[in-house]
Amino acid sequence: MASSPNPLLETLDSSELIICIGSGGVGKTTSSAALALLAALRGRKTLVLTIDPAKRLLQALGLHDDDLPANTPLEVFPRMTSALSHPEPGPFDLGTEKAGSLHAMMLDPEQGASLMVERLLPDKSVREEVLANRIYRALLPALSASPDLVALELIADLHRENNFDLIVLDTPPAHNTMDFLQAGQTFSNFINERVLKWFSRVPRKDSAHKRSIFRRGGSVAMSVLGRLFGAEILPDIAEFFYSFREVMPLMRERNEQTDALMRSDVTAFIAVTAPGATSLREAYHLRELLETEGLPFAGFVVNRVLQAPASLSDEETLQQLSEDLQGRLESTGVPTDQAENLAARVREGAKRLHFMDRADRTQVKELRKLAGDHAFCAVVPQMEHDIHVLDELRDLANQLVAGVTEAA
Amino acid sequence: MRNLLDRHILLVTGKGGVGKSTVALTLARRAARDGKKVLLIEFESVSRAGPLFGLDQAPAEATTVEPGLDLMGFDLLYSLHFFAVDQLKLKALVKMALRNDSVRGFFLAMPAIKSILFLYHLYRLEAAHGTEGDGRWDLIVCDMPTSGFVAGLYGVPAMVGQIFRIGPLAKTAEGMGKLLFDPLKTGVVLVTLPEEMPVVETIELRNALRQKHGIDTAAIVVNGVYPTLIESAEMTALSEAVGTGEAGDDNGVDGMLWAAQVLRGRSERAAQLLPQLRRAAGGRLIELPHLFKRHLPLSAIDELADVVDQSTRKR
Numbered sequence: 001m002a003s004s005p006n007p008l009l010e011t012l013d014s015s016e017l018i019i020c021i022g023s024g025g026v027g028k029t030t031s032s033a034a035l036a037l038l039a040a041l042r043g044r045k046t047l048v049l050t051i052d053p054a055k056r057l058l059q060a061l062g063l064h065d066d067d068l069p070a071n072t073p074l075e076v077f078p079r080m081t082s083a084l085s086h087p088e089p090g091p092f093d094l095g096t097e098k099a100g101s102l103h104a105m106m107l108d109p110e111q112g113a114s115l116m117v118e119r120l121l122p123d124k125s126v127r128e129e130v131l132a133n134r135i136y137r138a139l140l141p142a143l144s145a146s147p148d149l150v151a152l153e154l155i156a157d158l159h160r161e162n163n164f165d166l167i168v169l170d171t172p173p174a175h176n177t178m179d180f181l182q183a184g185q186t187f188s189n190f191i192n193e194r195v196l197k198w199f200s201r202v203p204r205k206d207s208a209h210k211r212s213i214f215r216r217g218g219s220v221a222m223s224v225l226g227r228l229f230g231a232e233i234l235p236d237i238a239e240f241f242y243s244f245r246e247v248m249p250l251m252r253e254r255n256e257q258t259d260a261l262m263r264s265d266v267t268a269f270i271a272v273t274a275p276g277a278t279s280l281r282e283a284y285h286l287r288e289l290l291e292t293e294g295l296p297f298a299g300f301v302v303n304r305v306l307q308a309p310a311s312l313s314d315e316e317t318l319q320q321l322s323e324d325l326q327g328r329l330e331s332t333g334v335p336t337d338q339a340e341n342l343a344a345r346v347r348e349g350a351k352r353l354h355f356m357d358r359a360d361r362t363q364v365k366e367l368r369k370l371a372g373d374h375a376f377c378a379v380v381p382q383m384e385h386d387i388h389v390l391d392e393l394r395d396l397a398n399q400l401v402a403g404v405t406e407a408a
Numbered sequence: 409m410r411n412l413l414d415r416h417i418l419l420v421t422g423k424g425g426v427g428k429s430t431v432a433l434t435l436a437r438r439a440a441r442d443g444k445k446v447l448l449i450e451f452e453s454v455s456r457a458g459p460l461f462g463l464d465q466a467p468a469e470a471t472t473v474e475p476g477l478d479l480m481g482f483d484l485l486y487s488l489h490f491f492a493v494d495q496l497k498l499k500a501l502v503k504m505a506l507r508n509d510s511v512r513g514f515f516l517a518m519p520a521i522k523s524i525l526f527l528y529h530l531y532r533l534e535a536a537h538g539t540e541g542d543g544r545w546d547l548i549v550c551d552m553p554t555s556g557f558v559a560g561l562y563g564v565p566a567m568v569g570q571i572f573r574i575g576p577l578a579k580t581a582e583g584m585g586k587l588l589f590d591p592l593k594t595g596v597v598l599v600t601l602p603e604e605m606p607v608v609e610t611i612e613l614r615n616a617l618r619q620k621h622g623i624d625t626a627a628i629v630v631n632g633v634y635p636t637l638i639e640s641a642e643m644t645a646l647s648e649a650v651g652t653g654e655a656g657d658d659n660g661v662d663g664m665l666w667a668a669q670v671l672r673g674r675s676e677r678a679a680q681l682l683p684q685l686r687r688a689a690g691g692r693l694i695e696l697p698h699l700f701k702r703h704l705p706l707s708a709i710d711e712l713a714d715v716v717d718q719s720t721r722k723r
Contacts, residue, residue, distance in 0.1 A: 134570070141563055189517035195510070230575035278454075309662070311659075311661070324659065325646075325650070328661070331652055332648050334649070346637075347664070356701070
């Protein structure tokens, strides 16, 4: 297959931003780390950005300290070169000699939110006003529960800074993909000139500013807000929005840039999925979502596929094999009744796995069809334990690429 | 111990991919089978239970899908309308205001708005508990997103209270808090798989809920426990047997060994992890078997509901 280009390798070699999407529990974080490592081993300077990775994976990346600095790129490779058992090229990597680098970064949304305010509001007195505002302080923990915006802002910044050839983003697990994709738009729906205008009719507590924003008149919006929130709280809310008055154009500009980046051809969306009827529906949903939003879809990664040996392909063969097994057990001295009983149990187990395997094959076929000619579908077999050393991550990455070309 | 299903609200959560939806539906159907009037609320937009009842989506308004069981999908905009009309009592004004793109956009963009509106809606639905007529349920089972969201939900009453120190919303926040923190009314059900990382994280979450919010987990459900089909000693006999025969004799019998190894490995790992889960759950562990299916039809949910029955009556 070496002659025909592998679309996953092309994505790894040419993208500047890879965004891994998909619901939780499908192995998204591990896939992101594996793809980033492979890109690094193919010579690129790579960063993987993740939220709350499993301890085992951190260990594999050589990052087992509990108090690692968040929102800071931490070097994994070449620092961890010695953790790889061999320097020679793998099936799809170029080996350690020609490798670029890999950094990993853990996202801390709450700290990230503070940093974002800091960047948005360079003026110290305005910033302190926001940070002291009780609305902001009450909302800050809420931001940590929805890290979408912070993650999005961070990758846009990192991409702008241009210290890495490729950034791989493992999207936040807690929320759905749509929320993530629209985080920027959502934020500007919340803080914008229009909203500021509603609140400009509220007299502020600080009388020095009173004349600048106090105007007469009312609107439906204000009427609803006033009734809903109570008049007492409006000055605090007004204050909060007022603090952002000068940076609104800047925010909009950043927002537009982030949006353009996500749509550009240097970006690739990879949908990570797993076997199961629900996951398949989710995959259809994601594919459609990207299409409607006009976002570049690169392909699917299908984790945890059973991939049973070919001999377990039908019940008739299973029957024959179990008889064969019984014979072999007897020939090693196992009494007939025990051999029969054990072989029957193995057959029963193999039959159950066979049904799961058949379902998986059908699903993979369907996903390959859904991917179409322009996107890939990389199938990864179920692993029987968590990844905990870098070698395993490298093997997984190579398997991922191999899983693209394998027949369905 | 009080029966899990006698609470008014169950918040079913856990790490992604552990089968939260399966467990939520199983608990809901189990309770409905016991004669309770049950509402299942799905939080995520892609409905899991809906297709089993011939629905593409979970409806925004509670809809009966089978005797005793109603289904509802959390819809942010619907809940916003519900909230605004409920608070203002001025349907026309709310309608007019929310028809405006920027007003609607503003509300839907507020930080934590999903948690706030979800909790509010739940609070209002629960208020009808014990009354007569439509729109009252004995049990509301919530199929929640990942555990981080539920931990966040417990912070909502304090947050809303902090913003609205006085007035009707401050009172609402107090009511929501009372409901959420009343162990007789609301229970958190943590779902896990018998695998190392999910188990570790489940125990961590249980501890965090207790330490941060003083919440005692109502039950831990371990989903997909592989039965022990093959004993450890038998594996040696199998490897030896498959090793016999002539070299190059490739009739595929090693596929049987593969199957035995996979099954043995998984049941062994489950057996190793169950004791610590049982300790953490303090007798409130529900063990659901692996059904070897990639798609669980209603008949499979019934099988699981039978197991729940056994484990809730054991006590």
